[in-house]
Every structure is written in C-alpha cells, then in structure tokens.
Amino acid sequence: MEGFVRFLGLAKPYFGVLFMQFGSAGMAILAKFALNKGMSQYVFVFYRMIIATLIIAPFAFIFDRKVRTKMTISLVFKIVMLGLLEPVIDLNLYFTGMKYTTATFAVAMCNVLPAFAFLMAWACRLEKVNILKRGSQAKILGTIVTVGGAMIMTFIRGPMLNLPWTKPNHPSASSAASTNHQSQIKGSLMIAIGCICQSAFIILQAITLKLYPAELSLTALICLVATIGGCLVALVMERGNPSAWALHFDSQLLSVVYAGVICSGVTYYIQGMVMQIKGPVFVTAFNPLSMIFVAIMSSFILSEIMLLGRIIGAVTIITGLYLVLWGKRKDQLSVKSDSDNIAHDKQQTTEAGEALKTVQSSQEFVSLDVAKVETN
Template sequence: MGMEMFEKARPYIAMTSLQFGYAGMAILTKISLNNGMSHYVLVVYRHIVATLVLAPFAFFIERKIRPKITFQIFCQIFALGLLGPVLDQNFYYLGLKFTSPTFGGAMNNLVPATTFVIALIFRMERVKIREIRSQAKIVGTLVCVSGAMLMTLYRGAILPMPWSSHDHPHSSNAATSHDSNSDMIKGCICLIIATLAWAALFVLQASVLKKYSAQLSLATLICLMGSLQSIAITLAVERRPSAWVIGFDMNLLTAVYSGVVGSGIAYYVQGLCMRIKGPVFATAFVPLTMIISAIMDSIILHQNIYLGSVIGGVVIVIGLYGFLWGKAKDTKLTTFTSSEMLPTSHHEKNTMESIETLGVPVESNITFNMKTQPSTV
C-alpha cells in the first residue's frame, strides 16, 4: 500500500522538486550576473554542459529508434536552437539582470497562455466561443496578460518580511528612482521577448516531434545547435577575452548547475511526467517557481517584495489556472472521443492484441473490424 501511494505521488514530488531547482537556478544566475558574468558566455557554457550531460543517454537509449535527419528537420532544429538557447535564454538572463528572480518567475507564468495564442494563430488550437472551455482559455489568457502588465506598471508599498530588515529608507535622489524604473521597463521588455521565444519553441517542437520522435536525441541536438549559435553570437558581441575565463567560483557553479538541472534533469523529469500525466499537469506547477523564488529572493538576496508584484503574481496565477482548466477539459474531451472509437467487446480486444503482436498498428485493426463487421440492417 505504501509503495502504491509513493508511485502515485512520484510525479507530484518530481515536479515540485524541479520548481525548487528552477528557483535555485534563478538565484545563482542573479548572483553571477551581479558579479559581472556575461550572460552571453553563461548561455554558451550552460548548453555545452547540457549537451555533454544529455548526449551519452541519448546515444545509448535511443540508438535503435532514432530517425534520420532530413534537411527540413535540420532547419527546424536550427530554428529551435535559435528560439530556446539563444533568444529565450539571453533575453531571460538580461531581464533577470534588470529585475529579480521573483519577477522572472512571474513572467514565466505567461508561457502557457502565450503558447496557446501562438498555437491558435497557426491553427494548432481550436476555439469555439460558445463553449465554456474555450471561454476559460481566452479569459485566462487575458487575465495573465493583465497580471503581467500590473507587475510592470505598479510597484506599490514594500511588504515587510520576518527575515528582512524593516528599515527601508526612501531615496531622495530622483535620478536613482528614474534609473530603477528604467531598468524595470527594460527588464520587462526582455522577459516578454524571452516568453514569446519560449512559447514559440514549444509550438515548433510539438511539430518537429511528429517527424522526429526521439525526444532525448532532439533535446541534445537543440542544446548542441544552441551552443554553436551562442558561441558565434558571443564572439561577435562580447569582445572581452576575459569574459570567457571562469575559475572554481560562483560563475562555474551557475553554469554547471544551470546545464545539469535547468536543462539536463529538467528535460528528463518534464518528459517523464508529461508522458504519465500529460502536458497540462507539468505546466500547472509553474506558479510554484514564482512563490519559491520570492521567498529565496528575499532571504538570500535581500530583495524587497512589493505589493504590486504580489497582486500581479496572484492575478497571473488565477488566469493561469483558468486557462489550464480549459485545457484540461479539452484533454478529457479528446480522450473521451478517442475511447469511443475503440472496440469494447472481449472478442474485439483479443483481436486487437493478436494483430498488434504481428506489428500491425491499432488503427489498421479498427479499420479491419469495421470493414468485416456484418451489416445488421
């Protein structure tokens, strides 16, 4: 009984633990960026580490099922490397530098809704205005965007925390306040671009996986392609040779931790949980990152938590779960519709199993049964 409960709880434990990993990565990244590490160089090292970690597993586990790479698939993998490792990570790190891990975690909550909008544009999602599930997805998307705008435009009072100092003198220097607001706007724009790139990555990756089904190999190739592209961009933008030098310090820890946890382990855990529970389940844990980051951000980095960030974060979470509720209804409807097409009698189930053992797909079996079924008319 105990083992059975543990097996059922394992996906929940895994996804919750992963959010702690993401929050820790955001804190380490913020510290390294504040210490002067180039975010371009960090992206390069992170994905080199991720490639080295994923490659052995992809080579041995998927060596018999790995499809051939056509020119079209290569171009799509090239685009995935550009969207994820290059655009998403560089703009995310730059936005993190101007804002905080809490703000970055809150912006990540926009990814499911943004992905829905992009998929809707490319007709990968269908919306029927009169159906409640479609209304929930649309309203949830709008609420998420409203929460993000609220976090950007309104800061409000500083919320006192038990572990932080209650002495928050207001600076009389107007220039300092202006620079702070300017940095916040820059950071918000960078995080929005990162969110769009990440959402586009999901949409394109879903399309590529239909032709290249080896998920672990695809993740490795994305990291490899992103590493090569990031090296080229960093060589063109970062002219300081010293920026590439890292020792046994926080910068090295950030690069290794981000590559192993943020990319390597994350790909495996998310893929495993999505295979068991579906993508909606995995996405539902994203708001935990914002909450964990806010607490760790306040304790470790002594960052202030503003009322506007809390209200905006709550609005984003409400919108997110409204959107996910609509997606869950879509998933249930799809599952129910598919189950209606499957044979239900004992004889037909035995026939399916026998034909499957011969290597014939289930769909062929269903067609066979439909054609050979005697007419009752």
C-alpha cells in the same frame, strides 16, 4: 503492487514538471547571485549549454541507437530553430532582463508562458478550442487575465513591503529599490519577448518529437546548436573583454554546472517526455510554483525587496493560469464524454445491425421451408 505501478505511471508527468520547477527556482537564485558578482550573462549561457551538451551526448549515443530516425532538411531546420529559440535568444533576454530587475520579478513574469503557449498551440491545432463551450471560454478568459497580471507587475509598483528578514541597507536590496522605472520596463519587455520565444520552442519541440521521437538525441542536438549559437553571441557581445570568460571555482562555476546539467540537459529531456503524454500546455502550467519558490528564497538569500504591485500581479497571473487549467480539464472531460457517446452509438448501431441480420436470416430460413413444403 499493480495499483502502485499504475499510480506511478499516472503520476510520472506530475513528478516530472515538479522537478522542472524546483530546478528552475534553484537556477534563478544561483544565476542572479552569479550575475550580481559581475558574470556576463552571455558567457553564462554559453558555458551552460556546453556543459549540457557534454553531459547529455554520451547518454544519447548509447541509449538512442535504435530509435533515431533519418535526418531530413526539414528536421535539421527544426532542430536549428529549437537550438536558437530558447537556449540562445530566450536565455540571453531572460538573464539580461533579470539584471535590470530581480530574480523574483523575472520568474514571476515567466508565468505568462502558459498563456503564450496556449495561443500558439491553438494556432497550430495542438489545442482544441470551441468558443461555445464553457471550458474553452475559461481558457480564453484565463489567457487574458494572465497577460493582464503581467501588465500589472510591469507598470504598477505599489508600496514596498518591509519584511523582517530583508535589510534595507543590503546592497541587493538597495539596488532593487532604486532601480528606475525605465529599466523595469526594459527588463520586462526583454523577459516577455523571451517568453514568446520559449513558447515557440515548446510548440516546435512537440511537433519535432512526432518526427524524431528520440528524446535524448534531440536534447543533445538542441544543446549542440545552442552551444555554437551561444558562443557566437558571447564573442560579439564581449569582444575586447577577455576577463568576461574567466571562470573560477566559486559560486559562478556552481551556477553554470547546475544550470547546464539540471535546467538544460535534464529539463529538455523531461519536458519532451511529459509533452508526449500530456501535451505542451500541461508542461507550462506549473510555472507559478517556481515563482513561489524563488520569491521565498530570494527574499531570504538575496534580501530582495517585495513590492505590493508585484504581489498583486503575481496573484492575478496565477488566477488566470488556473482558469486556463480548469478550462483545459473541462474540455478534456467533454471530449471524453463525446467519445464515449460515439462509442456507445456505434455499439448500438452494431447490435441493431446484427439483430437485423438475424431477423433477415430467420426470414430467409422460413421462406426456404415454405418453398420446400410447396414443392412437396
């Protein structure tokens, strides 16, 4: 029983990130379906965040009473930036970029996120890098390869892969095939900028959790700020278009509720917990799983056309990603080995000191006996 409990404790971060990737894959499909039906991406983001706030806030009020710390101006500024970086700026850019491309492409482009997160963690000294060590060299090389894969996906289309279940005459398939190259680049740039904002969000969340270790309360505050920011963006972008705010009991409502509960409220909370155990780079390391899920589901459900260039770029991104992971694991083992050596040296030094004290005590005892004999 103790072994099983220990296993659950070790596996909890992995279960957490797997849940996040499953949730992200489902959100990409549902969101693309809603956007294809004409829903405004700006209104979608606002509705998503207000639902997340309403769901998380009661739990934060009940369970975080004893762990909330005092608010400071610096902490409020960090929370406001968290509420704007990922929930407002990143999501609006991400869904706009998805409109110009496809769900598979948008999720695949997000695989550059671990590379950006690694570079920012390195700059903020949350990730240790020693260029002379093989692990750190692998992390740097993996980052370069990952960005190269994203460039391949953006600029190289390649031949179209006619899979048996895709229908060339399907509306979404034909629109994906006929999207001009300029729109592809525009969408790619939006998604890439969004990934930079999300990376900054993850790093800032890791820093903020050290000052405000109440995950539920922090999640609720982030969602509240994002609701206000998202509302302002939607009002500006959809001014004079009241029909954009209409929400019916159909797939659009399902996508909004799913995204708000699973992909904002629950994901931010799980992300914070895993980050405190494994760090920010680990949280972003499993993004390729989401891409694989989305590629399969969107090919079947949305009949999206697969291009050879995107597949090559995706494989390149995954290769670079796992170079980063291998390097991170290598560095962790190296740090552990160095710590064990230091502890061993300290133990030896302590033992030598104790032996020296014993010898000195023995010498003092002998000297005392000799002095007594001479006195007698």
